Amino acid sequence: MLRRYGSGLTLLICLLVAFWLLMLVIVPNITLFEQSFRPYLPVTEIGGPRDVYSLDNFLKVFNGDTQITLFGRSFAIPVHVLTFALTILYSILVTLICFALAYPLAYYMAKIVNPKTLPTLLLLLFIPLWVSEVLRAFAWWIILALKGPLNSLLLFTGVIDKPVRWIVDYNGVVIGLVYTYVLFMLFPIYNAVQSLDTNQIEAAEDLGAPWWKIHLKIVMPHAKPGIASGAVMVFMLSAGSLLVPSILGSTTSQWFTQTIDQWFKDALDWNTASAYALLLLILCTVFVSLAMWLFKVKLSDIAK
């Protein structure tokens, strides 16, 4: 490196990378970590005798129980734990729906469509990506409104006889997240399927394999890195999204990022917000690592 670029340039490059990784990534996260163990105090008391490290901020997740009913039994569960569990659960649901929607199209784009129309198709798919996330969520807010176009259309065609309230519970959030992030699933899978030799599929067809078996035994295993990277992207983006749950959420839906935002903006308790943000980061990372270990995918496969 030194011989290739000389001492001056090497130093400059190293400094730039150090600035990025240290000042923008590592030190902020260390600060977040340190801050999350400190109590929230008035300015005058910071550094005083009460400013000691403790796990209090993290333990706040266990405050305040709520009742839920699961399998006919009633449980008492802390509100924030429930919020977190539901965030993870619905993020998984979003990821699964995105996969179901994106996989057929990715296969179509990689193996079926005429190569001449592919660039045009890609361009059309890219258009929603350029329109900002907040506007995409807003578009669904309009569509799903009680007196909105979707209900009008369904009433007009006679599918339903009275307006359906779409934004109840987590429905609106899931619909919005799927719409916003489905393309992040599509492109990695498309890339992966594209590298599959078409001869393999034809050979399997000639040997009499049914179409679903071809997908299950040939295409999907080959596309596994793409599927994994799409799934990780969609899951992390969904769990970390604040816009979509805020716009398309109902009165009974709460996303974990919204809880963090409330600690930060409403309670002005940055320390507890830090603790919660750290929890989100750690638990999501653990969850993703676990899923990757389960499906035997490595991080290096994902970054391809």
Place this chain on the structure above:
Amino acid sequence: MHKFRLGLAHLYTFLFLIYLLAPLAVMSGAAFNDSKLPSIVPWKGFTWHWFQALWADDRMLVAFGNTLVVAAAVAALAVIVGTAAAILINSISGRLRTVLYGMMISTILIPGVVIGISTLLMWTKLGGLIFGSGEKMFPFIPGLHLSVLGQVSYIAAMVMLLVLARLQSFDAGLEEAALDLGASHAQVMRRILLPHLYPAIGAGAAVAFFQSIENFNVTQFTRGGKDTLTVYVFSKVRSGITPTINALAFLLICITLVLAVWYEIARRRRARIEAAREAEAREAEARETEAMAEITGAA
């Protein structure tokens, strides 16, 4: 492939495109509806009113200006840092490379909420360390400059990936040759390496610019009372919704469409030129073989 399934595949793609594009059409349509609430039903008549209201919205114009400044700053910083990182990764190997590369990639996966809060915390704490508990000064107060830094922390990784891919096709022999011929390291960088990377750097700048405009999470936590377009639209959607947002959305979609069509036309022209060139080359080759045959025949 079975004909029926082929038809089904075409139909599915068509429906998927409708699913993707219809919401944008609905949102644009609502911009022209003369109704206080943004919707296309019931249709109360055509109006330009919401565009006038948009033009009169000073806060929106300020937010739009802020967005452009932030996006330009993010693009500039992310390109510089990302390119440096790609060059570094490309010229080291082994464990160090794996660790650094993993660290850079992982920034893309960190939730924006975490990036936002951690960036804000570190800079305000740093200000506290330097100035004590007294009045804090720029850059240690919340503001759009922190939004820029927070956004760069993960957008730089995207630029890095693009530039790194381009570096794979670089012939290091060119560098060697230039150095042997007496060029300085700076000259090699400026005249040989960077020109090779320009396409990737350009693409990286574009990606960074659009990613920055899209960003909400990081900006929301670091902005310190200043607006960007995304934040402003968000606050509008949450508080008083009027179809001015739809008018704005319509304009943004139009810009996107114009860019897309322009790109598509340019692409088709390139493809046509290439096809023509190929045909010409084939013809020339045919002529050549013909001539060869004549020559050999004459001999």
